[in-house]
Amino acid sequence: MNEHIDCVLGLDIGTTSTIGILIELPDRVLAKASRLVTLSSPKVGWAEENSEDWWTNVTEIIPELLERSGIQAEAIKAIGVTGMLPALVTLDQNETVIRPAIQQSDGRCGAQVAEIASEIDEAEFTQIAGNGINQQLIAAKLRWLEQNEPDNFKRIATVFGSYDFINWKLTGKKAIEQNWALEAGFVDLGTHELSDELIALGHVSRACIPDKIRSEEILGQVTHSAMQATGLCVGTPVVGGAADHIASGLAAGVTQPGDVLLKFGGSIDVLIATETASPDPRMFLDYHLIPGLFMPNGCMASGGSSLNWFADKFAAGEAEAAGKAGITLHQHLDKIAATTPPGADGVRIIPYFLGEKTPIHDTDARGIIHGLSLNHDLRHVWRAMLEGYAYALRHHVDVFEEMGHPSRRVLASDGGANSLFWMQICADVLQQPVQLLKGHPGSCLAAAWVAAIGVGLSNDWAGINRYVTYGELLQPAPETAALYDAGYRQFRETYNAQRAVREAIRGH
Template sequence: MSAAQGRQVIGLDIGTTSTIAILVRLPDTVVAVASRPTTLSSPHPGWAEEDPAQWWDNARAVLAELKTTAGESDWRPGGICVTGMLPAVVLLDDRGAVLRPSIQQSDGRCGDEVAELRAEVDSEAFLARTGNGVTQQLVTAKLRWIERHEPAVFGAIATVCGSYDYINMLLTGERVVDRNWALEGGFIDLASGTVEADLVALAHIPPSAVPPAHPTHRVLGAVTAEAAALTGLPTGLPVYGGAADHIASALAAGITRPGDVLLKFGGAGDIIVASATAKSDPRLYLDYHLVPGLYAPNGCMAATGSALNWLAKLLAPEAGEAAHAQLDALAAEVPAGADGLVCLPYFLGEKTPIHDPFASGTFTGLSLSHTRGHLWRALLEAVALAFRHHVAVLDDIGHAPQRFFASDGGTRSRVWMGIMADVLQRPVQLLANPLGSAVGAAWVAAIGGGDDLGWDDVTALVRTGEKITPDPAKAEVYDRLYRDFSALYATLHPFFHRSRP
């Protein structure tokens, strides 16, 4: 028996739409899973905020539920890793208290600040140095918005961190950030691999406000007695460095070789590939892969699952959790192309590859003959078309996408996955376990706890499900719709960017 056999690890995912915890008995057994919903708030157009207190309440609840499900006699966790959306912005004062709701990675309020930054810095030099372009993804742009609009909050900032960094602080008392949060946030120099003071200074905050960046697979601290009492975790349990949710999903899907592509259907939509070199491109983001020595070029759409949740509440408010399935059934009766109804899924502005915080969600071509099923199908198709746009960009850069894998909650919709395969005209391999991010995080704790496991061994935890094959008869319809989709954004771009009051 290997040293890892029977050892237990925990993955905790602080997601946009839910908090999920998973208890794994190594090498390949999921002992327990628990989840709680998370509330995404959009109090103004383009805004996306959440309550960090809810994340912590959820984390306490799901971790306690894992212990209950496993049973006292079978509760022997040996490590935990926390993953989450990136880069959410959490602001703390000098006592560690949260100053305001988090500004989510999908938030689009800082368009003016992005324009301001582009006027100040050499965008090409910034891209070459940090691996990421001057976009709304930068934590710097969001902090400048806070400085301009909430000066009292800005003046009280002592710490800036991400969603899972905040949970790690509560678990351990240690003040560090995941290096991918710092990289996508615009604070890391690729050459040095460290947070640099002059990059932090662009946010108009002192260097001390951004904690040191910590590698994912190393222990950052241990669960304190106070946190143990609140969560049920053992005091002293090793806590590993934290992981961006999309990169954790990529690891869980086995995305470690060129040509393999992960499509992640969560609250936001992510597309990730693996690369041995840091190929920076302004249309995409660049992260470190969880496997040391690799990089993970990726794209992220601001509102995919969150847009579906919003539309479901409007179209089927009485259905509750069954709304998605009911609307899927209606959409399945609608032909490909939704009878001329075209949606742009930019309900929180858009991140990659257009980087347009002023873009808006639209339904174009509505008529009195359209139904709820048409609206739902048009949004499902819009997300698939936006993924196709990313695939074209990856191909253009030279990543040569070949095999497509799909993970996370959206894969439960066979209607959506069928549309995805038809739009790409490529098979899409579903992962039977939709808990990709949590599984990837658990594996970080597994690797950190012993040397008898490899990074590729994580795939023992993720069973492949159905392979969705494309319908060739729909290729022409979706080729035409993709052209219309692209032309619609180009046509509406001046409208999105008109003068605003």
């Protein structure tokens, strides 16, 4: 028996998978496990998931973690859950899930966003709610349900998010975590409380929205039914939880004002720790997990997803050469692109292949290849893709500075950060050192650490850094500064020109 061990459980309700981690304080990962999640898109622009599938995954992951780690359930002193936001989960008065969860990436509610924008001044809304009027707002998703699925809308008795749903399944208690509430558009930044007026924009009763809870606040304890489903002990505390991108920032070491995280997944997240909120409609705003700090952030519509698309559709012929060299296709493309000079001999790519979220919020934007000539080949285009994303990252960092948040340290994590070639390009374009991370377990680690803080196993938010080690620190090459400064200006000007052309065509 090892009940004396201080262990905490972290769960991540992600878009593509559900992940669990068991850690022992102060610095040991005991086990990690995951299950896939099915993302459904029944119509163009839709993104839905079955929330009961998340719970099924949790009930399979927890016994696996216990078996792999060799510990008893009694050794788990607390549980934290993180997840994507703001997904929309709805329950009826019988606490039955009404329909599949509408994901944060869902694009069906453009008309409802425009409707809300016609009713309230965006600048005023942004100052009150901290975020702009965009498709992240839960009110817009609720209005879509009201107008397109009126029978489902009438049944709504509870509105909350992905990790709120799992917390409820574990404890029987309903709450909305502070960042789900903030990005949903329900919090008045002046009071940091739920606003009846903001909730009313969603045309639901105030009673449908559970109370707001802090990330580290204890929500409740594991119930008998949850124990039967998972193997956990009745009475184990469960905290409010965390938004996945904010949790990932904490796990990466973004703990001081000016710390920036570049998170390279299928899309790319850019986050900065700040002491002030400074609402700006170009960016999203969240609370930092460390009380007293904020975390303005941006999310690009694509990243690794577009690189995978390009490699599959245009570079598949290089797979044989990559295989003979014993490297992946992406590594091979990096290797051959490195033989071209910075600036890709004049080829520039605007990588808005799925439209773009922050900071331009332009769903109609599209990818552009500019400057292509007969002297160019695959190497130049791949390098231009990587440089294009680096320019887009610089745009985010520039906007942070315009908001009053200069960057002092840049960290990089997740899959794309494994490309030293790409990360060096980012350092050169940003003209800032980029610190790589090693052994970053992801958002589930921060979920576990928030739980440890919540039950008093630690009072040191930075203690999570013991689980993550630093890799290389990539220094910018000064000789590329002028070239990339010019390339960045051209990047911005090319997009602006393309948008002007689109608007002119619409005008006709």
